[in-house]
Amino acid sequence: MTAVLPEATGGFGDKPNLTFPDSTAPAELEVLxxxxxxGDLVEAGQEIEVHYLGQTWGGRVFDNSYDRGSTITFPIGQGAVISGWDDGLVGQQIGSRVLLSIPPHLGYGDRGVPQAGIRGGDTLVFVVDIVDAR
Incomplete structure:
Protein backbone atom coordinates (compact mmCIF):
# COMPACT_ATOMS: atom_id res chain seq x y z
CA MET A 1 0.00 0.00 0.00
CA THR A 2 1.34 3.42 -0.94
CA ALA A 3 1.50 6.01 1.79
CA VAL A 4 -0.81 9.00 1.50
CA LEU A 5 1.41 12.06 1.34
CA PRO A 6 0.68 15.78 1.63
CA GLU A 7 -0.05 17.75 -1.52
CA ALA A 8 2.26 20.66 -2.38
CA THR A 9 1.28 23.72 -4.38
CA GLY A 10 3.54 25.67 -6.71
CA GLY A 11 6.32 24.86 -9.08
CA PHE A 12 10.10 24.74 -8.85
CA GLY A 13 11.38 27.91 -7.18
CA ASP A 14 7.99 28.92 -5.75
CA LYS A 15 7.33 28.72 -2.02
CA PRO A 16 5.09 25.67 -1.61
CA ASN A 17 2.06 25.26 0.60
CA LEU A 18 1.34 21.80 2.02
CA THR A 19 -2.09 20.26 2.50
CA PHE A 20 -2.00 17.22 4.76
CA PRO A 21 -4.20 14.12 4.45
CA ASP A 22 -6.27 12.92 7.41
CA SER A 23 -4.09 9.80 7.65
CA THR A 24 -1.20 9.27 10.02
CA ALA A 25 2.36 9.90 8.90
CA PRO A 26 4.21 7.07 7.13
CA ALA A 27 6.52 5.04 9.37
CA GLU A 28 9.36 5.02 6.83
CA LEU A 29 11.01 7.53 4.51
CA GLU A 30 8.79 8.47 1.57
CA VAL A 31 10.24 10.30 -1.42
CA LEU A 32 7.95 11.76 -4.07
CA GLY A 39 20.24 17.98 -14.68
CA ASP A 40 22.83 15.48 -13.51
CA LEU A 41 22.12 13.10 -10.66
CA VAL A 42 23.10 14.22 -7.17
CA GLU A 43 25.95 12.09 -5.86
CA ALA A 44 27.03 11.43 -2.28
CA GLY A 45 29.95 13.66 -1.36
CA GLN A 46 28.83 16.62 -3.47
CA GLU A 47 27.85 20.04 -2.20
CA ILE A 48 24.13 20.41 -2.90
CA GLU A 49 22.34 23.76 -3.23
CA VAL A 50 18.65 23.79 -2.41
CA HIS A 51 15.60 25.85 -1.62
CA TYR A 52 13.34 24.13 0.91
CA LEU A 53 10.31 24.33 3.14
CA GLY A 54 10.14 22.22 6.29
CA GLN A 55 6.97 21.47 8.22
CA THR A 56 5.97 18.98 10.88
CA TRP A 57 3.37 16.41 9.80
CA GLY A 58 0.01 18.17 10.06
CA GLY A 59 1.65 21.02 11.95
CA ARG A 60 3.39 24.28 11.33
CA VAL A 61 6.21 25.35 9.05
CA PHE A 62 9.40 25.42 11.13
CA ASP A 63 11.80 26.67 8.46
CA ASN A 64 11.93 27.70 4.83
CA SER A 65 14.52 29.30 2.61
CA TYR A 66 12.04 30.97 0.26
CA ASP A 67 11.14 33.73 2.72
CA ARG A 68 14.84 34.43 3.28
CA GLY A 69 15.31 34.70 -0.49
CA SER A 70 18.47 32.61 -0.52
CA THR A 71 19.33 28.96 -1.02
CA ILE A 72 21.46 26.88 1.33
CA THR A 73 24.42 24.69 0.39
CA PHE A 74 25.69 21.68 2.34
CA PRO A 75 27.46 18.34 1.80
CA ILE A 76 25.04 15.53 0.91
CA GLY A 77 25.34 11.81 1.58
CA GLN A 78 27.95 12.22 4.31
CA GLY A 79 25.97 12.59 7.53
CA ALA A 80 26.20 16.40 7.60
CA VAL A 81 22.38 16.66 7.58
CA ILE A 82 19.58 14.43 8.88
CA SER A 83 19.54 10.93 7.38
CA GLY A 84 16.24 11.53 5.59
CA TRP A 85 17.89 14.25 3.47
CA ASP A 86 20.95 12.09 2.72
CA ASP A 87 18.79 9.08 1.83
CA GLY A 88 16.13 11.00 -0.09
CA LEU A 89 18.19 13.47 -2.13
CA VAL A 90 21.17 11.43 -3.31
CA GLY A 91 20.28 10.09 -6.76
CA GLN A 92 17.77 12.83 -7.59
CA GLN A 93 18.22 15.02 -10.65
CA ILE A 94 19.31 18.65 -10.39
CA GLY A 95 16.31 20.84 -11.16
CA SER A 96 13.87 18.49 -9.43
CA ARG A 97 11.29 19.38 -6.78
CA VAL A 98 11.11 16.56 -4.24
CA LEU A 99 8.75 15.96 -1.32
CA LEU A 100 10.32 14.08 1.61
CA SER A 101 8.31 12.60 4.47
CA ILE A 102 10.93 11.83 7.11
CA PRO A 103 10.05 9.66 10.12
CA PRO A 104 11.61 10.54 13.48
CA HIS A 105 14.34 7.85 13.29
CA LEU A 106 15.69 9.52 10.12
CA GLY A 107 15.07 13.05 11.43
CA TYR A 108 15.53 14.42 14.93
CA GLY A 109 14.35 11.33 16.82
CA ASP A 110 12.99 11.53 20.33
CA ARG A 111 14.86 14.74 21.17
CA GLY A 112 13.41 16.95 18.42
CA VAL A 113 14.60 20.53 18.07
CA PRO A 114 12.45 22.41 20.59
CA GLN A 115 13.82 25.85 19.64
CA ALA A 116 12.58 25.22 16.07
CA GLY A 117 9.19 23.92 17.22
CA ILE A 118 10.04 20.29 16.38
CA ARG A 119 8.89 17.94 19.12
CA GLY A 120 10.51 14.60 19.82
CA GLY A 121 8.88 11.96 17.63
CA ASP A 122 7.71 14.44 14.96
CA THR A 123 7.59 13.34 11.34
CA LEU A 124 9.10 16.04 9.14
CA VAL A 125 7.89 16.95 5.66
CA PHE A 126 10.14 18.90 3.30
CA VAL A 127 9.63 20.22 -0.18
CA VAL A 128 13.12 20.58 -1.66
CA ASP A 129 14.07 22.29 -4.92
CA ILE A 130 17.48 20.98 -6.00
CA VAL A 131 19.13 24.04 -7.54
CA ASP A 132 22.64 22.65 -8.10
CA ALA A 133 25.20 20.08 -6.97
CA ARG A 134 28.96 20.19 -7.45
Missing part, protein backbone atom coordinates in the same frame (compact mmCIF):
# COMPACT_ATOMS: atom_id res chain seq x y z
CA UNK A 33 9.37 13.59 -7.08
CA UNK A 34 6.89 16.41 -7.70
CA UNK A 35 8.67 17.61 -10.83
CA UNK A 36 11.73 16.02 -12.38
CA UNK A 37 14.65 18.17 -13.42
CA UNK A 38 16.87 17.52 -16.39
Missing amino acids: VLSRGD
Whole structure:
Protein backbone atom coordinates (compact mmCIF):
# COMPACT_ATOMS: atom_id res chain seq x y z
CA MET A 1 0.00 0.00 0.00
CA THR A 2 1.34 3.42 -0.94
CA ALA A 3 1.50 6.01 1.79
CA VAL A 4 -0.81 9.00 1.50
CA LEU A 5 1.41 12.06 1.34
CA PRO A 6 0.68 15.78 1.63
CA GLU A 7 -0.05 17.75 -1.52
CA ALA A 8 2.26 20.66 -2.38
CA THR A 9 1.28 23.72 -4.38
CA GLY A 10 3.54 25.67 -6.71
CA GLY A 11 6.32 24.86 -9.08
CA PHE A 12 10.10 24.74 -8.85
CA GLY A 13 11.38 27.91 -7.18
CA ASP A 14 7.99 28.92 -5.75
CA LYS A 15 7.33 28.72 -2.02
CA PRO A 16 5.09 25.67 -1.61
CA ASN A 17 2.06 25.26 0.60
CA LEU A 18 1.34 21.80 2.02
CA THR A 19 -2.09 20.26 2.50
CA PHE A 20 -2.00 17.22 4.76
CA PRO A 21 -4.20 14.12 4.45
CA ASP A 22 -6.27 12.92 7.41
CA SER A 23 -4.09 9.80 7.65
CA THR A 24 -1.20 9.27 10.02
CA ALA A 25 2.36 9.90 8.90
CA PRO A 26 4.21 7.07 7.13
CA ALA A 27 6.52 5.04 9.37
CA GLU A 28 9.36 5.02 6.83
CA LEU A 29 11.01 7.53 4.51
CA GLU A 30 8.79 8.47 1.57
CA VAL A 31 10.24 10.30 -1.42
CA LEU A 32 7.95 11.76 -4.07
CA VAL A 33 9.37 13.59 -7.08
CA LEU A 34 6.89 16.41 -7.70
CA SER A 35 8.67 17.61 -10.83
CA ARG A 36 11.73 16.02 -12.38
CA GLY A 37 14.65 18.17 -13.42
CA ASP A 38 16.87 17.52 -16.39
CA GLY A 39 20.24 17.98 -14.68
CA ASP A 40 22.83 15.48 -13.51
CA LEU A 41 22.12 13.10 -10.66
CA VAL A 42 23.10 14.22 -7.17
CA GLU A 43 25.95 12.09 -5.86
CA ALA A 44 27.03 11.43 -2.28
CA GLY A 45 29.95 13.66 -1.36
CA GLN A 46 28.83 16.62 -3.47
CA GLU A 47 27.85 20.04 -2.20
CA ILE A 48 24.13 20.41 -2.90
CA GLU A 49 22.34 23.76 -3.23
CA VAL A 50 18.65 23.79 -2.41
CA HIS A 51 15.60 25.85 -1.62
CA TYR A 52 13.34 24.13 0.91
CA LEU A 53 10.31 24.33 3.14
CA GLY A 54 10.14 22.22 6.29
CA GLN A 55 6.97 21.47 8.22
CA THR A 56 5.97 18.98 10.88
CA TRP A 57 3.37 16.41 9.80
CA GLY A 58 0.01 18.17 10.06
CA GLY A 59 1.65 21.02 11.95
CA ARG A 60 3.39 24.28 11.33
CA VAL A 61 6.21 25.35 9.05
CA PHE A 62 9.40 25.42 11.13
CA ASP A 63 11.80 26.67 8.46
CA ASN A 64 11.93 27.70 4.83
CA SER A 65 14.52 29.30 2.61
CA TYR A 66 12.04 30.97 0.26
CA ASP A 67 11.14 33.73 2.72
CA ARG A 68 14.84 34.43 3.28
CA GLY A 69 15.31 34.70 -0.49
CA SER A 70 18.47 32.61 -0.52
CA THR A 71 19.33 28.96 -1.02
CA ILE A 72 21.46 26.88 1.33
CA THR A 73 24.42 24.69 0.39
CA PHE A 74 25.69 21.68 2.34
CA PRO A 75 27.46 18.34 1.80
CA ILE A 76 25.04 15.53 0.91
CA GLY A 77 25.34 11.81 1.58
CA GLN A 78 27.95 12.22 4.31
CA GLY A 79 25.97 12.59 7.53
CA ALA A 80 26.20 16.40 7.60
CA VAL A 81 22.38 16.66 7.58
CA ILE A 82 19.58 14.43 8.88
CA SER A 83 19.54 10.93 7.38
CA GLY A 84 16.24 11.53 5.59
CA TRP A 85 17.89 14.25 3.47
CA ASP A 86 20.95 12.09 2.72
CA ASP A 87 18.79 9.08 1.83
CA GLY A 88 16.13 11.00 -0.09
CA LEU A 89 18.19 13.47 -2.13
CA VAL A 90 21.17 11.43 -3.31
CA GLY A 91 20.28 10.09 -6.76
CA GLN A 92 17.77 12.83 -7.59
CA GLN A 93 18.22 15.02 -10.65
CA ILE A 94 19.31 18.65 -10.39
CA GLY A 95 16.31 20.84 -11.16
CA SER A 96 13.87 18.49 -9.43
CA ARG A 97 11.29 19.38 -6.78
CA VAL A 98 11.11 16.56 -4.24
CA LEU A 99 8.75 15.96 -1.32
CA LEU A 100 10.32 14.08 1.61
CA SER A 101 8.31 12.60 4.47
CA ILE A 102 10.93 11.83 7.11
CA PRO A 103 10.05 9.66 10.12
CA PRO A 104 11.61 10.54 13.48
CA HIS A 105 14.34 7.85 13.29
CA LEU A 106 15.69 9.52 10.12
CA GLY A 107 15.07 13.05 11.43
CA TYR A 108 15.53 14.42 14.93
CA GLY A 109 14.35 11.33 16.82
CA ASP A 110 12.99 11.53 20.33
CA ARG A 111 14.86 14.74 21.17
CA GLY A 112 13.41 16.95 18.42
CA VAL A 113 14.60 20.53 18.07
CA PRO A 114 12.45 22.41 20.59
CA GLN A 115 13.82 25.85 19.64
CA ALA A 116 12.58 25.22 16.07
CA GLY A 117 9.19 23.92 17.22
CA ILE A 118 10.04 20.29 16.38
CA ARG A 119 8.89 17.94 19.12
CA GLY A 120 10.51 14.60 19.82
CA GLY A 121 8.88 11.96 17.63
CA ASP A 122 7.71 14.44 14.96
CA THR A 123 7.59 13.34 11.34
CA LEU A 124 9.10 16.04 9.14
CA VAL A 125 7.89 16.95 5.66
CA PHE A 126 10.14 18.90 3.30
CA VAL A 127 9.63 20.22 -0.18
CA VAL A 128 13.12 20.58 -1.66
CA ASP A 129 14.07 22.29 -4.92
CA ILE A 130 17.48 20.98 -6.00
CA VAL A 131 19.13 24.04 -7.54
CA ASP A 132 22.64 22.65 -8.10
CA ALA A 133 25.20 20.08 -6.97
CA ARG A 134 28.96 20.19 -7.45
